[in-house]
Amino acid sequence: MGSSGINAEYMGSSGINAEYMGRLGVEELMKQAFAKIGEIEPDLAGEYYPLLGMDEAIRQQLVDDHFLFMSGDPNLKVGGMERDWPEGRGIFHNKDKTFLVWVNEEDQLRIISMQKGGNVNEVFSRLVRGINAVEKVVQEVSGGKKFMFDDHLGFLHSCPTNLGTGMRASVHIDLKGYAGDKAALKEICNELNIQPRGTRGESSGDTGSVYDLSNKHRLGYSEVELVQTMIDGVNAIWKKSQEREAAAAQ
Numbered sequence: 619m620g621s622s623g624i625n626a627e628y629m630g631s632s633g634i635n636a637e638y639m640g641r642l643g644v645e646e647l648m649k650q651a652f653a654k655i656g657e658i659e660p661d662l663a664g665e666y667y668p669l670l671g672m673d674e675a676i677r678q679q680l681v682d683d684h685f686l687f688m689s690g691d692p693n694l695k696v697g698g699m700e701r702d703w704p705e706g707r708g709i710f711h712n713k714d715k716t717f718l719v720w721v722n723e724e725d726q727l728r729i730i731s732m733q734k735g736g737n738v739n740e741v742f743s744r745l746v747r748g749i750n751a752v753e754k755v756v757q758e759v760s761g762g763k764k765f766m767f768d769d770h771l772g773f774l775h776s777c778p779t780n781l782g783t784g785m786r787a788s789v790h791i792d793l794k795g796y797a798g799d800k801a802a803l804k805e806i807c808n809e810l811n812i813q814p815r816g817t818r819g820e821s822s823g824d825t826g827s828v829y830d831l832s833n834k835h836r837l838g839y840s841e842v843e844l845v846q847t848m849i850d851g852v853n854a855i856w857k858k859s860q861e862r863e864a865a866a867a868q
Contacts, residue, residue: 641706782837
């Protein structure tokens with residue numbers, strides 16, 4: 619697929635309120651849960667790094683790894699999701715840095731499986747194992763709490779666009795054939811139900827010719843269908859980019 623890396627995310631439920639559990643309570647619960655995850659999936663065992671009081675060397679390493687989420691997103695600010703920043707927020711990742719969990723960024727949890735290369739099946743399989751393991755250990759340490767789910771709307775999130783599966787499968791890919799022509803890229807992405815964005819997040823803007831391509835929809839499709847949409851779309855866009863690049867070189 620010409621990809622430099624693939625990434626699959628599951629956005630866990632938001633539900634941050636006084637009646638349920640505040641951010642500090644969620645963070646404390648997840649610290650306990652993370653300590654147990656290796657008992658279920660040994661390769662997913664790792665360490666949790668709270669943003670508050672984070673050592674500068676660790677912070678810089680997380681930035682260099684493109685793991686660290688930042689404050690300043692205007693949408694999150696308007697929605698009140700950056701209150702008391704950075705208190706109660708943090709990142710967990712395993713030793714191989716292929717499994718991550720963001721705590722209290724936009725949602726209470728964002729579970730991520732990622733790696734370089736084009737082995738989508740391996741990334742997706744790890745994500746499934748990770749989601750199941752996280753929910754199981756959360757149930758153990760919380761007395762039975764589960765992810766918020768509605769029979770009609772699916773998994774519930776801070777952002778309505780994530781209702782349904784809550785899953786975003788993406789590839790970082792260099793599309794030199796679309797350099798300087800975002801309108802053409804957006805057009806083909808719309809035709810294929812693909813969402814293009816910068817490689818540093820939804821509001822990151824221009825990041826050169828390397829784009830993050832992912833499934834546009836979350837609701838009304840299964841996780842497998844959405845992954846296949848991403849694979850088919852990325853392959854088609856990559857092929858078209860190569861054709862455009864070759865034509866421009868003539």
